[in-house]
Each structure stands twice: as structure tokens, then as C-alpha cells.
Amino acid sequence: xxxxxxxxxxxxxxxxxxxxxxxxxxxxxxxxxxxxxxxxxxxxxxxxxxxxxxxxxxxxxxxxxxxxxxxxxxxxxxxxxxxxxxxxxxxxxxxxxxxxxxxxxxxxxxxxxxxxxxxxxxxxxxxxxxxxxxxxxxxxxxxxxxxxxxxxxxxxxxxxxxxxxxxxxxxxxxxxxxxxxxxxxxxxxxxxxxxxxx
Numbered sequence: 001x002x003x004x005x006x007x008x009x010x011x012x013x014x015x016x017x018x019x020x021x022x023x024x025x026x027x028x029x030x031x032x033x034x035x036x037x038x039x040x041x042x043x044x045x046x047x048x049x050x051x052x053x054x055x056x057x058x059x060x061x062x063x064x065x066x067x068x069x070x071x072x073x074x075x076x077x078x079x080x081x082x083x084x085x086x087x088x089x090x091x092x093x094x095x096x097x098x099x100x101x102x103x104x105x106x107x108x109x110x111x112x113x114x115x116x117x118x119x120x121x122x123x124x125x126x127x128x129x130x131x132x133x134x135x136x137x138x139x140x141x142x143x144x145x146x147x148x149x150x151x152x153x154x155x156x157x158x159x160x161x162x163x164x165x166x167x168x169x170x171x172x173x174x175x176x177x178x179x180x181x182x183x184x185x186x187x188x189x190x191x192x193x194x195x196x197x198x
Contacts, residue, residue: 015127020158023124024066024166030116031059032173037110038181044188046104052185054096056178061089062121063170068150070163074132076139076147086125093118 034055043051065082072078097114100106129136138147156163 012131015131016157019124019127020162020166023120023127025169026116027062027120027124028170028173030113030120032177034110034113034117035174035177035181037107037113041104041107041110043104043181044185047100049182049185049189051096051100051103052178052181054092054099056182058089058092058096058117059174059178061085061092066124069128070157070166071152073151073153074128074135075149075151076135076144077150079128079132079135079139082125082128086121089121090118 038052038055062085065078065085068078068081093114097106135147138144158166
């Protein structure tokens with residue numbers, strides 16, 4: 001069955017809504033639950049500042065492509081950033097678990113949160129590819145001319161103020177908690193070093 005232009009637009013909008021109102025919020029909620037698990041295992045007393053820094057790095061690795069996709073037209077530059085960020089996130093996630101697992105207990109709840117944190121970036125990247133398939137073909141065929149400069153979106157995704165509300169939501173459930181984790185781990189680390197030096 002062949003879809004007409006209105007059907008295609010409707011499906012595209014539905015997929016964008018899945019990204020905006022399902023995948024992006026769930027990624028933030030999974031990050032918050034992961035933080036709760038870290039806190040319960042007293043991360044500052046075992047894997048400490050090193051693991052906490054890796055968590056913040058992984059958040060930044062995904063936040064950058066999310067911000068680009070919410071603010072700019074998808075082009076070759078944005079796709080390259082998305083791909084590089086996803087690959088880098090995969091590497092750091094592997095290092096994170098490799099470093100943490102022998103140093104502290106990783107509960108079934110934390111592993112469950114990790115399953116979302118690991119897979120959602122891939123699903124989001126896949127949907128971005130599907131929604132911008134002509135630009136993906138430009139990327140693959142090296143037809144990059146005229147597709148590298150960042151251009152702001154003519155019309156923002158979601159409802160008016162979506163970017164502000166999503167940024168506020170993520171600040172509350174991810175940025176502030178992980179900043180607290182970094183500070184808590186840093187304080188414990190430096191206090192421990194002072195005790196050792198005495």
C-alpha cells in the first residue's frame with residue numbers, strides 16, 4: 001500500500017513525537033534512577049571520583065547531539081556529531097562498567113537503568129536517520145557540499161517552549177543530581193588524601 005504525502009507527514013510527525021515525548025524523557029528518568037543507585041551504594045567511598053566523572057562525560061556526550069537536533073536543521077555536520085557522540089558514549093560506557101564492577105555492588109535496578117541508558121541513544125540515532133534519510137545518503141555518498149553549515153530550525157520541534165521545558169526537566173533530574181555526585185565524590189576524595197598525608 002502506497003502512502004500519500006499527508007500520510008508521510010503524519011508518520012514523520014509521529015516519529016518525532018516518539019523522540020520528544022517518549023525517548024528523551026525516559027533517557028533522563030533512567031539517568032536519575034542510575035544516580036539513585038549510585039547514591040545507595042555510596043559511590044564516593046568505592047569507585048569514587050573517577051566513575052562519577054565518567055558518568056558526567058557520558059551525559060555530555062549525549063546532551064550535545066540532542067541540543068544540536070533540537071536547535072538546528074539535520075545536516076551532514078549534525079549527523080557526524082551524532083555518530084561520533086554515540087560511538088564515544090559506547091566506549092566510555094564500557095570503561096565505566098569495567099572500572100566500577102570490581103569496586104562496588106551494581107544492583108539489578110542499576111543494570112536495568114543501564115539497559116535503557118545504553119540502548120536509547122542508539123534508538124534515537126536510528127530514528128534520526130529514518131527521519132532524515134536523504135541527508136544520510138548525502139553523508140554516505142560524501143555529498144557534503146552545502147550540507148555542513150549549522151542552520152537554526154525554522155520551526156522548533158514540539159510545543160512552544162519545548163526546548164526550555166525539556167532543559168529544565170533534565171537540569172532537575174540529571175544535571176543537578178550528577179553535579180551533586182561529582183561534588184560529593186570530590187570532597188570524599190580530597191578528604192581521604194588529606195587523612196593519608198597526615
